Amino acid sequence: MQNARLLPEKLTVYTTLVGLLNARNYNFGGEFVEAMIRQLKETLKSNLYSEAVYLVRFLSDLVNCHVIAAPSMVAMFENFVSVTQEEDIPQVRSDWYVYVVLSSLPWVGKELYEKKDVEMDRLLNQIEGYLKRRQKTHVPMLQVWTAEKPHPQEEYLDCLWAQVQKLKKDRWQERHILRPYIAFDSVLCEALQHNLPPFTPPAHSDDAVYPMPHVVFRMFDYTDAPEGPVMPGSHSVERFVIEENLRCIIKSHWRERKTCAAQLLSYPGKNKIPLNYHIVEVIFGELFQLPSPPHIDVMYTALLIELCKLQPGSLPQVLAQATEMMYMRLDTMNTTCIDRLINWFSHHLSNFQFRWSWDDWADCLTQDIEKPKPKFVKEVLDKCMRLSYHQRIVDIVPPSFSALIPADPVCSYKYGEEADSSLPGLAMATTVGNAIKNRASNEEILIVLKDVPNPNQDDDDDGGDGFNPLKIEVFLQTLLHLAAKSFSHSFSALAKFHEVLKTLTDSDEGKLHILRVLYEFWRNHPQMISVLVDKLIRTQIVDCAAVANWIFSPEMAHDFTRFYVWEILHSTIRKMNKHVQKIQNELDEAKVKLEKQHNKKRDSGDEEDMEKNSEDEEGQLEEQIERLQEKVESAQSEQKNLFLVIFQRFIMLLTEHLVRCETSGVDLNTTWYKNGIERLQQIFLMHHVIIQQYMGTLENLLFTAELDHHILAVYQQFCALQL
Amino acid sequence: AGICGSVSGSAPAPCPDAPAAEPCPPASAPPRPSGGAWRPATDTHFSLQTQLHTGVSFLVTGLNNGNRSDSYVDVSQYRDQHFKGNRYEQEKLLKQSCSLYVGNLSFYTTEEQVHELFSKSGDVKRIVIGLDKVKKTACGFCFVEYYTRADAENAMRFINGSRLDDRIIRTDWDAGFKEGRQFGRGKSGGQVRDEYRQDYDPARGGYGKLVQKS
Numbered sequence: 042m043q044n045a046r047l048l049p050e051k052l053t054v055y056t057t058l059v060g061l062l063n064a065r066n067y068n069f070g071g072e073f074v075e076a077m078i079r080q081l082k083e084t085l086k087s088n089l090y091s092e093a094v095y096l097v098r099f100l101s102d103l104v105n106c107h108v109i110a111a112p113s114m115v116a117m118f119e120n121f122v123s124v125t126q127e128e129d130i131p132q133v134r135s136d137w138y139v140y141v142v143l144s145s146l147p148w149v150g151k152e153l154y155e156k157k158d159v160e161m162d163r164l165l166n167q168i169e170g171y172l173k174r175r176q177k178t179h180v181p182m183l184q185v186w187t188a189e190k191p192h193p194q195e196e197y198l199d200c201l202w203a204q205v206q207k208l209k210k211d212r213w214q215e216r217h218i219l220r221p222y223i224a225f226d227s228v229l230c231e232a233l234q235h236n237l238p239p240f241t242p243p244a245h246s247d248d249a250v251y252p253m254p255h256v257v258f259r260m261f262d263y264t265d266a267p268e269g270p271v272m273p274g275s276h277s278v279e280r281f282v283i284e285e286n287l288r289c290i291i292k293s294h295w296r297e298r299k300t301c302a303a304q305l306l307s308y309p310g311k312n313k314i315p316l317n318y319h320i321v322e323v324i325f326g327e328l329f330q331l332p333s334p335p336h337i338d339v340m341y342t343a344l345l346i347e348l349c350k351l352q353p354g355s356l357p358q359v360l361a362q363a364t365e366m367m368y369m370r371l372d373t374m375n376t377t378c379i380d381r382l383i384n385w386f387s388h389h390l391s392n393f394q395f396r397w398s399w400d401d402w403a404d405c406l407t408q409d410i411e412k413p414k415p416k417f418v419k420e421v422l423d424k425c426m427r428l429s430y431h432q433r434i435v436d437i438v439p440p441s442f443s444a445l446i447p448a449d450p451v452c453s454y455k456y457g458e459e460a461d462s463s464l465p466g467l468a469m470a471t472t473v474g475n476a477i478k479n480r481a482s483n484e485e486i487l488i489v490l491k492d493v494p495n496p497n498q499d500d501d502d503d504g505g506d507g508f509n510p511l512k513i514e515v516f517l518q519t520l521l522h523l524a525a526k527s528f529s530h531s532f533s534a535l536a537k538f539h540e541v542l543k544t545l546t547d548s549d550e551g552k553l554h555i556l557r558v559l560y561e562f563w564r565n566h567p568q569m570i571s572v573l574v575d576k577l578i579r580t581q582i583v584d585c586a587a588v589a590n591w592i593f594s595p596e597m598a599h600d601f602t603r604f605y606v607w608e609i610l611h612s613t614i615r616k617m618n619k620h621v622q623k624i625q626n627e628l629d630e631a632k633v634k635l636e637k638q639h640n641k642k643r644d645s646g647d648e649e650d651m652e653k654n655s656e657d658e659e660g661q662l663e664e665q666i667e668r669l670q671e672k673v674e675s676a677q678s679e680q681k682n683l684f685l686v687i688f689q690r691f692i693m694l695l696t697e698h699l700v701r702c703e704t705s706g707v708d709l710n711t712t713w714y715k716n717g718i719e720r721l722q723q724i725f726l727m728h729h730v731i732i733q734q735y736m737g738t739l740e741n742l743l744f745t746a747e748l749d750h751h752i753l754a755v756y757q758q759f760c761a762l763q764l
Numbered sequence: 765a766g767i768c769g770s771v772s773g774s775a776p777a778p779c780p781d782a783p784a785a786e787p788c789p790p791a792s793a794p795p796r797p798s799g800g801a802w803r804p805a806t807d808t809h810f811s812l813q814t815q816l817h818t819g820v821s822f823l824v825t826g827l828n829n830g831n832r833s834d835s836y837v838d839v840s841q842y843r844d845q846h847f848k849g850n851r852y853e854q855e856k857l858l859k860q861s862c863s864l865y866v867g868n869l870s871f872y873t874t875e876e877q878v879h880e881l882f883s884k885s886g887d888v889k890r891i892v893i894g895l896d897k898v899k900k901t902a903c904g905f906c907f908v909e910y911y912t913r914a915d916a917e918n919a920m921r922f923i924n925g926s927r928l929d930d931r932i933i934r935t936d937w938d939a940g941f942k943e944g945r946q947f948g949r950g951k952s953g954g955q956v957r958d959e960y961r962q963d964y965d966p967a968r969g970g971y972g973k974l975v976q977k978s
Contacts, residue, residue, distance in 0.1 A: 296834045296921055339884040343922040388884065392927045427880040429929065527875050529891070568876060575887075612887075 049095045050289040053102055053148075057221040060106025064232035070108050071235050074100070078238060085243050088250045090137055091292075097141045100237070101149035106222045107229045111156035113237040114149065115164070118142045122164055124242055125171040132175055133251035133763060136198060138242060139168055143201045144285070147278045150205070151213035165209070172202055178761035182722055183256040183331045188373040192259040192275065200257045203276040217279040219309055253762055258326030260366060266315035273314065283314060287323040288335075291344075295336050302347035317359045320348065325363065328385065329378040332726040332762075338381060342388045368402060371413040376719035377726065379417060380604060387424035395425060395437045406441055411602065411712050419445045420604045426450075427568050450566035454522045456515070466515040469493050474519045483540035490516060490541075508550045516541060517558045528572055535576055542582045552587035557596055567605035574609055578616055585617045585683045593690035602716045610687070611727055617683050618731055621676045628669040635662045681735050684728075688743050691721045692752060699749050709751070718755065725759040733763065836921040840936050846949075847939060857939040862889070862916045863909040865938040867955075869894075870929045870967035871902050881928050882908045886915020892946050898953030904968050905948075905955060907941050931967065 063070025077100060084093040100117075103109045124130070124138040142164070146153075154161050177196055181187070184194040195203075208215060222229055263272045273279035287305060294301035305320050327334050328341045349357050367374070367382060374382070390397060405414035422445055426434045431449045438446065456470035469492065476489050495509040516538075524534035535542065546552045556574065563569045577583045591597065592610050600606050638659050695717050702709040725732060732739070744756040839858050847854050866878065875891050882888050887910065894905035910916045916937075924935040950959040952973040961972035970976070 293832065296832060297836060298922065300833070337885065337918055337922070339918065339922045342884075343926065346926065384884075394930055424880075428877060430874070430877075528879060529875055529893070568880065572879065 048289070048293050050286040050293070052095070052099055053218060053220055053222065056099060056102040056106050056108075057225060059103060060108050060222055060229050060232065061225060063106070063108045063235075064228050067233050070232070074103070074109060074235050074237065078240065081240075082243065088248075090252045094141050094144060098145050098148060101145040104149050104152050105220065107232045107234055110234040110236050111153050112160075113235075115153055115157045115160050117237050117240045118145075118153075118164055119160070120240055121242060122167050122171075125167065127245070130245045131251065131763060133254065134245055134249070135171065136175070136254060137251050139171060140198060140201065143168065143198070143205050144281075146205050147208065147215050147282050148218060150208060151215070154209075154213055165205075168202070172198060176761060178758055179254055180256060182726065182755070182758040182762070183254065185256070185258055185329045185331070185375055185378050186370055186373045187375070188370070192262065194256045194258070195275075197255050197257050200276070201281065204278045204281050207276050208278040215278055215282075217273075217282050217310060217313075251763075253332070255330060258329060259322065260325060260363065261318045261322050265362070265366075266318050270312065270314050272318060279314075283308075283319050284323055284326075287319060288327070291323070291327065292335070295340050295344075298340070298343045298347045301344055302351050305348065306351055317352065317356050321345075321356075321359050321363050325367075328381055329375075331375065331377065332729055334381075338384060339388070342385055345385075345389065346392055365401070368414065368417070371417050374413070376716060377723045379413070380607070383417065383420045383424060383604060387421050387428065390421075390425060391428040395429070395433070397437075399438050399442060403439075403441060406444070409712075410444065413712070415445060416602070418442070419447070423447045423567070423604070448565040450569070452522065452525045452562055452566065453564060454562065455518055456522075465496065466493060466511050469515050470519050473516055474523065477520065477523055477538075483538060486516070486538065486541050487544060490545075508548045508554070509545070510550075510554050513545050513551065513554050514558050516545065517555060518562055521559070521562050528569070531569070531573060532576055535573070535580065535582075539580060539582070546582055549587065552583040553591055553594070555583060556587065556591040557594075560591075560596070567603070571605060571609050571612070575612060575616075578613060585613050585679070586686050588613045589683060589686045589690065593687075593694065602713065607720060607723070611723075614683065614687075614724075614728055617680050618728070621673070621680050624669060624672050624676050628666065628673050631662060631666045631669055635659065635666060638662060680731070681738060684724075684732060684735060685738070685742065687724060688721075688739065691717070691724075692743060692748065695721065695752055696749055699751060718751065721752070722755050722758075725755065729759070729762065732759075736760070834917075834921075836924065837917045842936060844939065844945075846945075848942075854939055858937045860913065861937050861939060862911065862913050863907055863938040863940055864916055864919055864935045865905065866908055867905045867934045867936070868931055869902075869904045869906060869933060870931055871904055871969060872967060873902070873904075873929045873931075875906075877928060878906055878908065881923060882910075882919055885918035885921075885923060886910050886912060890941075892941055894948060894955070895946055896953040897947040897949075903948045903954040904958070907938055907946070908935075909941065929967070 059070070059073060063073070077096060081093060081096045081100075084090075084096060100109060101114060104111050104114050121138040121142050125135045127135065150161075175198075180196050186194055257275075259275055261272060262275065266272055273283070287308065290304045290308070291301060294304055306316070308316055324341055324345060327336070328338065334341070345360060349360065364386065371379065399418075402414070402418060405412075405418055408415050410416065410419070422434055422438065422442075425437075426447050431447070434446055435443075455464065456467055460467055469490075472489055473486065476486055481489070490512050493509065493512045493515055495507070496511050497508070520534050520538060521531065524530040542555070546555050555577070559573055559577075560570060563573070574583075574588060578585060578588065589610065592601075592606055597606065642659075695714070698711075698714055698717070699709055701707075702711075739756070744753060746753070748756075839855075843851075843854060849857075864882075866882075869878075875893055878891050878893075879888055882891075888908060889911045890907075890909045892907040892909075893902050894907075895901060896903040908916075908919070910919070920935055920937075923933075925932060927933070948954040948956070948958075950956045950973065952959060954969065954973070958968055959973045962975060964971050
């Protein structure tokens with residue numbers, strides 16, 4: 042164990058080592074096993090389930106190395122499977138214990154069956170019974186494609202069960218795993234074995250967080266690799282082992298992309314499998330994993346580029362083939378996964394001079410522009426433009442694709458030279474513009490703006506302090522126009538006139554209107570809209586709920602299916618979540634400080650000075666804690682309200698569509714609807730941890746039994762993720 | 765109370781060097797047990813326990829990715845010679861920094877492009893485009909500041925060494941933007957590297973300044 046960089050995918054090497062040591066020193070073996078059992082208990086208590094899987098797998102392989110006696114391993118597995126008999130537990134708990142047993146069998150199934158076939162059969166029967174009766178409501182929410190063809194997106198336990206069944210039928214002959222201990226069998230078989238102590242799985246507790254279920258991602262089969270070694274079938278245990286090991290390698294090396302690529306490409310036994318296809322499949326499987334990928338999205342882009350560099354003669358072709366396949370299947374691909382595909386593909390292309398055979402995708406040009414394929418191409422080109430510039434995009438696509446090219450990201454100033462002379466506010470816009478150019482202060486601008494009439498009020502109003510949409514338009518359009526040159530210019534402008542903006546948007550209507558004006562001005566430049574909305578939130582000119590209401594407003598209906606709108610919404614939710622977390626952390630820190638104070642006081646004895654000072658400090662801390670507690674509650678209330686607004690608006694919009702379709706007898710499954718319902722799903726998936734806190738309210742207020750069952754199904758699938 | 769980003773960010777503690785563990789008994793170990801239990805002397809038994817515990821901890825730490833190499837996040841050899849403060853202060857700031865220097869940009873690369881690329885590793889707090897001191901035009905570098913250290917680290921891992929505007933860009937830790945640092949320090953107003961280079965780079969003003977003058 043001197044190499045600190047232990048690699049789970051090299052598990053059998055380490056077990057062999059332990060086996061040899063045990064053969065030389067029985068006590069060492071015993072104490073090692075005991076230490077491992079202790080660690081296993083710790084990891085289970087600490088919710089470190091993927092680490093626990095490796096520990097159990099390690100222990101199973103120690104059976105193969107004659108360190109652990111097979112019957113005691115079977116007994117441990119029996120204890121694990123008996124979790125399926127527990128009552129009132131989340132399904133994900135029993136799922137995990139079944140998973141850990143099944144996933145160890147490729148390593149140790151043969152040995153266990155040789156020694157204890159009756160018990161093992163009983164065990165497998167119990168597992169089969171459990172798998173038949175468990176709920177699978179969560180599956181549709183986690184599938185990358187809704188279609189069953191060409192590859193069914195199987196629930197992970199179902200797939201693993203099929204693989205184990207096949208392995209059993211093959212009499213546990215497993216040829217993929219490298220087993221160094223076989224070479225040492227003559228030494229190892231002399232060793233004395235240890236019995237595992239009886240192991241009771243720790244009881245379920247409320248703060249246990251079990252791994253979420255997942256769906257097995259498959260995009261290739263043996264027909265896809267044109268030449269060379271054949272890809273193992275989807276229900277072969279080899280497929281399982283290869284995927285496990287490749288995922289392990291990524292988990293070990295994701296921080297160092299060159300090493301990670303090299304390790305993937307030097308996978309032992311690579312000559313017997315179409316390794317490039319496995320690697321590409323595993324990488325996309327992780328990238329598209331729902332709710333979220335195991336690692337940050339950009340890592341996968343960087344990794345694929347390194348792989349292309351190391352295998353320039355073969356990997357780029359596999360990647361192109363994969364891209365083509367995913368393009369062909371866009372119609373049934375989950376919207377969240379399409380988002381990730383857009384981001385990956387555009388970023389990837391930007392590293393390769395945007396070279397792509399666009400003509401191969403000419404079929405999308407004849408389709409309605411809202412259909413998945415042309416929409417995908419359009420969004421990809423949008424993103425490519427953000428990484429380059431408009432003319433570049435015009436240059437890289439064939440002229441036939443012009444309808445899909447993004448708009449030139451120029452602003453739309455309504456008070457410009459071409460403006461109609463009768464446009465309200467036109468003269469005022471010039472005045473304001475001049476004032477700004479002459480370095481007017483916030484107060485001076487507000488004075489100038491006093492003269493702007495309020496189209497909402499016919500008679501004399503409250504002195505011009507209420508919501509005045511025209512004031513907002515005149516000021517903001519002019520300001521944005523003067524600052525249109527770059528992000529930094531616009532940020533400076535917003536900062537400089539923060540006071541004016543705050544004053545103008547004091548009401549909810551004001552906040553909504555500023556977003557409308559922003560959108561009108563920058564509607565050809567979605568990237569600019571995104572960064573400015575971000576700044577407006579961070580400088581508290583608008584609040585998160587205003588952004589949510591704006592996105593669902595009728596004015597935004599035209600862009601409702603565009604990617605950037607959802608990026609803005611999710612970014613907004615994330616800011617809200619980070620804000621709550623920040624205050625929560627401050628509160629926790631203050632509580633810890635107070636605790637320390639109490640301890641200090643208790644331990645310090647009775648020096649008067651010390652007591653007086655510490656009393657003051659304590660008093661201050663207690664006050665601070667009270668303040669922070671209020672802040673946290675207020676922030677959480679705002680957070681809950683944000684989700685309520687979002688879900689409410691979704692429900693209204695989707696119900697309207699469903700009712701309209703029902704009454705006019707039209708098929709409800711339009712492209713718009715698919716986008717809408719999957720965007721709703723996406724809210725749940727991307728923020729599931731936070732949303733789970735508010736389930737009670739959501740169920741009572743919004744997701745009630747009266748809701749249309751199509752919409753309720755999304756909620757129920759979400760609930761099923763942690764049942 | 766606002767949803768303002770915090771500039772805080774503490775660097776993760778560098779991984780401690782793994783102490784060597786020797787679970788293997790030394791070469792002069794007593795003969796293998798033959799049926800009866802072999803009881804070694806008390807103190808060697810204790811050290812075997814400790815070594816075992818360490819060994820298994822390694823296994824778990826290794827599995828938990830606790831001792832993983834993370835070389836892309838390391839600080840480079842470059843140090844800003846104009847830094848106000850001593851070397852110790854500079855090192856400290858670099859280890860905590862959420863700011864990156866970005867080099868080898870094209871003169872035509874915009875703030876918008878930089879923002880799009882660097883947003884892939886997290887929310888960008890600010891971008892300062894580097895300018896020619898004389899011309900006040902972009903001269904091929906910039907600073908990118910994140911709200912958190914973790915996001916900046918991901919940029920070092922996944923964006924450093926990749927392409928922007930078809931050029932391989934390079935990122936490095938920066939001690940923090942200060943007014944004045946947005947200007948090139950070359951004699952002609954641009955970056956020092958553009959003073960002396962011999963090659964022709966159309967995205968960086970053509971030939972190096974020295975070559976242009978000759």
